[in-house]
Every structure is written in structure tokens, then in C-alpha cells.
Amino acid sequence: MLCYINYKRVDKPLEIPNLEVEIGFGRGDFIVKLAKERPEKNYLGIELSQISVEKLMKRVEREKLKNVYCTRIDAYWGFFLLFEDEQVENIYMNYPDPWFKKRHHKRRLTTPERLYIFARRLKTGGEIRIRSDNREFIDFTIETAKFLECFEIKEGILDVKEPLTKYEEKWLSMGRTLYRLNLKKLRKPKEVPHPTIEEVRELFPVKVKAKELKAEFIENREFKLGEEVYFKTFKLWEKDGSYLIESLLSEKGYYQKFFIQLKRKGEEFVIDVSPFSEVLRTRNLQRAINKVAELVESL
Ligand SMILES: C[S@@+](CC[C@H](N)C(=O)[O-])C[C@H]1O[C@@H](n2cnc3c(N)ncnc32)[C@H](O)[C@@H]1O
Known part of the structure; x- marks a missing residue:
């Protein structure tokens, strides 16, 4: 099985059943752990970092995992291009937010247009499960989630017994409070203007x-x-x-x-x-x- 999905070439929507997606998998510890625990599900990781993608591919090959895929693209476009509405069972985002400064907030993964596209592609009843060490990011995401009028919102403080990733380990060792936010899709999100691009079957010389x-x-x-x-x-x-x-x-x-x-x-x-x-x-x-x-x- 080829773990890497070339989103420029693959037929869309992706035909992968029982699909869960991790956005920004970093070192890949979490997606690999999930895939091993639940072999009946398929996992697709979406990352911007080429190094992360290469590391995950090597690991998947080494550990002979049959249910892990990855692609390198911005998560918004990944969701826009690769899936159809109501396709993804659950979405995971762990410590996704390096955008602390206010002027960078529009790059956050949970701006209205991004959360809108994730919500569209998520199955009704499915969840977006977020972990973060940044309270301000959690509040920002709750605001966006409320605005979309489609989620049941549950938040709390994480009680971590076993760190999921290196980041989590680092924050814990520094004594940081860690938060969890679960957004369960109850219905279609409110319409939000969002960027679109149109693929064509062929380019003509x-x-x-x-x-x-x-x-x-x-x-x-x-x-x-x-x-x-x-x-x-x-x-x-x-x-x-x-x-x-x-x-x-x-x-x-x-x-x-x-x-x-x-x-x-x-x-x-x-x-x-x-x-x-x-x-x-x-x-x-x-x-x-x-x-x-x-x-x-x-x-
Ligand atoms: C702080 S790291 C956390 C990595 C991992 N989830 C963990 O907990 O260890 C955030 C990761 O998200 C990725 N990322 C950030 N924005 C992204 C986007 N728009 N689309 C896809 N990946 C993104 C980064 O490349 C980076 O690897």
C-alpha cells in the first residue's frame, strides 16, 4: 500500500472507508498510536511540513501499517479538494496553534472559513477533537464554533496520564495547563463565504x-x-x-x-x-x- 496520497493526481473524493483525519500530525506519534489501536479504521494525516510527511511514510513502512495515509497540503485545501460532505468520521487537531499574535489570527486553523469546511466534510454525529495549551486559542475556536451554529461544544481541562506526543510531554513537564475541546456536529454549518478553486479534467496546450x-x-x-x-x-x-x-x-x-x-x-x-x-x-x-x-x- 502506498501511504502517500498525491492530492494533485488522485481521484476525488478519496475512496477510503471509515476515515478519520489528523490535521498537523507533526512527528506522527498520535496518528500511529490511533491506527494501531483501531485497525478497523483508516487514518489520513494532513501536514504542511515535508519532513513530517517523510518521517511518517518511513515509520508506516517500517511498522507495516496498512491503515495510515498522509498528504502534504494546507488543511483547508486538503479538506476542500479531497473529501465530500459527510465523509470524515472524526477530525483530530493536537496543539495546532503557533499563531499567538493577534495579527496572525487569520492563519489559525479554526477561522470561520476553515472550521466551516472541516464541519461540512465531517459526518453528522462526528467530532472535531482538539487539544491545546493555549487558552486564547480555545476561546477563539469556541467563538467560531458558536458562530457556525452546528456543534455541540464540550470543553475541559485535560487530565493526561500518558502524553500523546512530544509537544504534550513538553508542556506537561513545564507545568502548563492543557485543554481539550470537542465539537460534535449536530447539523450542517451556517453558510460562510469561503475560497474555492475549480479543478478540470485536462489542461489543453x-x-x-x-x-x-x-x-x-x-x-x-x-x-x-x-x-x-x-x-x-x-x-x-x-x-x-x-x-x-x-x-x-x-x-x-x-x-x-x-x-x-x-x-x-x-x-x-x-x-x-x-x-x-x-x-x-x-x-x-x-x-x-x-x-x-x-x-x-x-x-
Ligand atoms: C505545534 S505542531 C504539533 C504537532 C503534533 N500535532 C503534536 O501534537 O506533536 C503543529 C503542526 O501543525 C502543522 N500545521 C500547521 N498549520 C497547518 C495547516 N494549515 N495545514 C496542515 N498542517 C498544519 C505544522 O506543520 C506542525 O507540524
Whole structure:
């Protein structure tokens, strides 16, 4: 079994039964423990850190676990892209919050739009189980949970007999009070505006007639392709009459860095994402290809 799920390539929604999800699994101690205790369930860990993902993959292989999966993506987009509503049985978040400063609060995992998407994908009757050493984060999350009008909220102080993770061990040894917050889904959450991106089945190359390229026309340009959708080009690289343009697409806060290939074919250039760039195929990515084609055509 392949533990790593490539969210850019996999068929969606994921077809994994009896699924529970841990957001920000860190060293992976907790997800591994859960998976061993409950072999009848499947566990998917979502992480931003590449090192954490690699460590978990090694551990899963070493311990021959058959019910642990992981992927590397921001949790919001992971939930948005990978699951359908009412799919996830329970969600776990342990010590998720490094955002102490007020100006960083919008990055928290429990802002209304994030908690909304987690709540949508959670089964009715399922729970979001949170552990934190930060009282302010717990209060912030309770506020958001109330706002969504879909949860039964239970909170308390953790009485830890056996630390779940290194973080927990550290906080306990420092004598910190640890909190638990359980949000049980009773109904659909109240609608909240939230960022969306649209995946497409295929990206189409674009052919344009052009004799030569002028780098200054293509390099270091910035375009607004739609509401909160920005496309930026950087350096143009040439090899044997064909080109690669380094590109960045930001769609509602979802970022992709990739190369667009401009391949010479006689009088024409064929413009497409480079086969060496792995991308999530989105409607705006097609717009980015079209934009480069437009630039080439206008030379
Ligand atoms: C403080 S560590 C806690 C790790 C682990 N849960 C534990 O208790 O030891 C927080 C973890 O959450 C991950 N994380 C933070 N924001 C995230 C996000 N938006 N999506 C996925 N993972 C995230 C970080 O990469 C980090 O590994």
C-alpha cells in the first residue's frame, strides 16, 4: 500500500472507508498510536511540513501499517479538494496553534472559513477533537464554533496520564495547563463565504504562430486573471529553440509554482505546462497558459 496520497493526481473524493483525519500530525506519534489501536479504521494525516510527511511514510513502512495515509497540503485545501460532505468520521487537531499574535489570527486553523469546511466534510454525529495549551486559542475556536451554529461544544481541562506526543510531554513537564475541546456536529454549518478553486479534467496546450520570443515581453510580468487570482512570470530559460518560463499562480490563496513550456514546432510555439512540473489542474491554470500564449502571439 502506498501511504502517500498525491492530492494533485488522485481521484476525488478519496475512496477510503471509515476515515478519520489528523490535521498537523507533526512527528506522527498520535496518528500511529490511533491506527494501531483501531485497525478497523483508516487514518489520513494532513501536514504542511515535508519532513513530517517523510518521517511518517518511513515509520508506516517500517511498522507495516496498512491503515495510515498522509498528504502534504494546507488543511483547508486538503479538506476542500479531497473529501465530500459527510465523509470524515472524526477530525483530530493536537496543539495546532503557533499563531499567538493577534495579527496572525487569520492563519489559525479554526477561522470561520476553515472550521466551516472541516464541519461540512465531517459526518453528522462526528467530532472535531482538539487539544491545546493555549487558552486564547480555545476561546477563539469556541467563538467560531458558536458562530457556525452546528456543534455541540464540550470543553475541559485535560487530565493526561500518558502524553500523546512530544509537544504534550513538553508542556506537561513545564507545568502548563492543557485543554481539550470537542465539537460534535449536530447539523450542517451556517453558510460562510469561503475560497474555492475549480479543478478540470485536462489542461489543453495552445498553439500560436511566432517567429521568435522576446524575453522582456514574457519575463517578470504580473496579471490579474480573476477575483483574487494572480499569475506571475519570472525568468525565461532557453534550450534548443524552445523555452521554459518560471511561473507562479495564486488562486484565492492556493499557490502553485511551475514552468510553462514553449516548444517550437516549425512556425509555431506549443504552449503547455512543462511535463516536469506537477500541478493541480485548475481552470485558472488553463487561463495562465492562455495568457502566455496571448503574450507570445502579440510579439
Ligand atoms: C505545534 S505542531 C504539533 C504537532 C503534533 N500535532 C503534536 O501534537 O506533536 C503543529 C503542526 O501543525 C502543522 N500545521 C500547521 N498549520 C497547518 C495547516 N494549515 N495545514 C496542515 N498542517 C498544519 C505544522 O506543520 C506542525 O507540524
